[in-house]
Amino acid sequence: MKKKFDYTKPWTSPQRYRAYKEYNTDYVTALTDAAIASRYRNSYHIEPATGLLNDPNGFSYFNGKYHLFYQVFPYGPVHGLKSWALMTSTDLIHWENEGLKIMPDTIYDSHGAYSGTALPLSEDELFIFYTGNTRGADQSRAAYQNGAIYDKHGKITKFDHPLLTTPDGYTNHFRDPMVFKVDDQAYAVIGAQRSDETGTVVLAKADNADLTSWHYKGELHFTDEKLGYMVECPNIVLIDQKPVLILCPQGLDKRICDYDNVFPNMYVVADALNLDTPELVNPSTLHRLDDGFEVYATQAFNAPDGRVLASSWLGLPDIDVPSQADGVQGILSLVKELTLKDGKLYQYPVAETVSLRQAAQKLTLSNRPISQDTNSYELEVELSSSQTLYLFANADKTSFVSLHVDMVIGKLTLDREKLPVSWAEDYGYTRTTYFDTQSEKLKLNIFADTSSLEIFVNDGEKVMSSRIFTEPENTHLFADNSVTATFWKLEK
Secondary structure, three states: OOOOOOOOOOOOHHHHOOOHHHOOHHHHHHHHHHHHHOOOOOOOOOOOOOEEEEEEEEEEEEOOEEEEEEEEEOOOOOOOOOEEEEEEEOOOOOOEEEEEEEOOOOOOOOOOEEEEEEEEOOOOEEEEEEEEEEEOOOOOEEEEEEEEEEEOOOOEEEOOOOOEEOOOOEEEEEEEEEEEEEOOEEEEEEEEEEOOOOEEEEEEEEOOOOOOOEEEEEEOEOOOOOOOOEEEEEEEEEEOOEEEEEEEEEOOOOOOOOOOOOOOOEEEEOOEEEOOOOEEEOOOOOEEOOOOOOOEEEEEEEOOOOOEEEEEEOOOOOOOOHHHHHOEEOOEOOOEEEEEEOOEEEEEEOHHHHHHEEEEEEEEEOOOOEEOOOOOEEEEEEEOOOEEEEEEEOOOOOOOEEEEEEOOOOEEEEEOOOOOOOOOHHHOOEEEEEOOOOOOOEEEEEEEEOOEEEEEEOOOOEEEEEEOOOOOOOOEEEEOOOEEEEEEEEOO
16 A cells, blocks of 8 residues: 655654655655646646745756756745756747756755756856755854856756855855846846845946856846845846836835735836846836736846747745645746837747647527636637636636726726635635726736736736636636637647
């Protein structure tokens, strides 16, 4: 008889940080079987074979392929001893699992290989910049900004010393280096907490071409507002030569920018980036990057084909989800292209995503539920009047996710209160976003998967990304009023 384990029981600190080699065969087999059998397993999203996935890392193009690393704890659905796993792709859609690549195996990352980024040095070498988490016997924390080289044969060689240590004036909540180039000079932004426990972003500059030496330039100024008690996962990309800063401020005052999630993912658009000062010139106010229930740690980079590509963790720190009972937690979003239109940031799945579509079906949604044999699909609908759509519904219309569109005031409300599985109740059951009402029609592209939902409004004007946990029979669609939609099953 196979042994069963309860993955939802609280994990002590020693359990979270035990060495990988200490997990026995019975445990690993049971964990793998549970994850494979999970009814929440997605069809076309990246998720871990077992354990917890969180931040996307090292998103880059190298050796003829896109490389997308992610932070993972393979031995449980909790935040434990983290490594980096790697997925590679030639088309941003079909991904190959390359396994674990950066392990917590040195004195500078003994308690976890935390988030970071990557930058090709040549056709043969990819530079990786990441945070090493360490803890003392008294559980005191130290953070190191570490470097490594990933070569075209798949070998990782870590630098024998940290590239940066935490400077005076900051706590050891100092992490997530994001490396980027301007005029062939490498820089990095790092998320930080000052000694007075306020959040900020710090800029560093490389001293040489092989990126083996760095120094700090100071804090990057882009707002006079207080950024809560910590900033995580800062990113800078250039879109049409305008800098866009993406960041995750923790503890941000909701009077600065209203949000409902435990922590928001935000962005700022500026006219220019002054790397000497350093500052964003004429920055916008802080905006929410995504208006759904679960999105965090978005990582973007300027790809060699001219596009700006991004991936997000569809999850949040400190939030448990139902799939943890199956020994697995966390997925990555679809890869999105970022663009600017009239100063607004747009996000939309990359053009290659259409390759997932199978034969198109025309559906007339009405008050009578339509049954589908899958929750892995894209639904496109154009609305000219107010309407409510119901997704992930059962046959008798008592269990569903609703999406209410108010065309008069330009408001979209996503409601998951009627789902049969509930979680994160402390943060509410609804999320709202607002859209431009100048057009007479609203276009929605809805990407559903077994346990996820990504909604793109007007080709990316607004985005709502969320996890959805429901029963296997909840595969129906219906609407308050009759509306025609295009439905595509999406390739597994």
